[in-house]
Amino acid sequence: MLCSGTPWRTFRWYRGQKHYSGAYWSATTGNLVVYESRLELARVLFADFDPTVRGIMAQPFLLKSLDKGTVRRHIPDYLLLTDHGPMVVDVKPRHQQLSPVVATAFTWTRRAVESRGWRYEVWGEPPEAELANVRFLAGFRREWLFAPGLLGELLLAGLDGATITEAAGCLPRWPEPCVRAAIHHLLWRHDLHTDLTQPLQATAVPAQTLCRSRVGQRRFGSWPRWSGVIRCSG
Known part of the structure; x- marks a missing residue:
């Protein structure tokens, strides 16, 4: 019953209000x-x-x-x-x-x-770096925007030891921007994970570890899992 209900109070938006709805x-x-x-x-x-x-x-x-x-x-x-x-x-x-x-x-x-x-x-307020990372990854949360074949290939690509920049270039038949976005989507859905307490960088400094995770399967499907870790800072 609670799941199908509407908010108890009406949310209002008006010019000059002090809070952001x-x-x-x-x-x-x-x-x-x-x-x-x-x-x-x-x-x-x-x-x-x-x-x-x-x-x-x-x-x-x-x-x-x-x-x-x-x-x-x-x-x-x-x-x-x-x-x-x-x-x-x-x-x-x-x-x-x-x-x-x-x-x-x-x-x-x-x-x-x-x-x-x-x-x-x-x-209350979360750590700034963690919030920035989660907010950034949320931009890649819409699963239907990603080709299932690309996601499956990434999870089978043997990315152990690669940075995100290196991983983005590991599938030459896919455009690199699409591969990079798919990596971020896999991070969002927990098929891959990294230390989100540190800012996600476009460079390899500091190095971070990106590895497979088992928790994403329940919510997002049953992609094949790969073993190993990759560095996730690029």
Whole structure:
């Protein structure tokens, strides 16, 4: 029921508003997910990139309860359906999380959510390099834009020890820009992975390791897997 619902509140866009609202097309759900700030957009990006997430719902329900004689109401920002069970997420800048009013609201929300056996997360600003990398890879998330044959050949190409620049030139019958984009798509869908805590560079300094991953198969199909690692900084 929650999966098919609409956001509890109406998202509004108007000239001069202080926050940044919008809608993001999610590769996980195949639908638009709304957000009310750039920080919420960042959380949606990370959820869409997470291979354990099956569903993303914005403002999924109104939580109402009597807490120590006070009637409390709260609409969480997101509900994520994951392989480990439902997780309720509130997004708030870290400096605002220190407010006693905000902390009290989140403490009550955590008790209510965890009493149902669900998980609860208060999410703040992520590391800048990691966010930049995930935002960049999200540009390659649309699977239908990539030739299945190209993706399959890349996964069988024996790229052990190659940089991304070298890997992009390993399939001469495919245009190099297409191969490079396909590598980024495989990174997005976790068929390949690298250390995203470091900026993805066009050069080989510093060297990074790109290797195969097993987690992408569940969501994105059953491409053949290859063994070995390649350096992913170029």
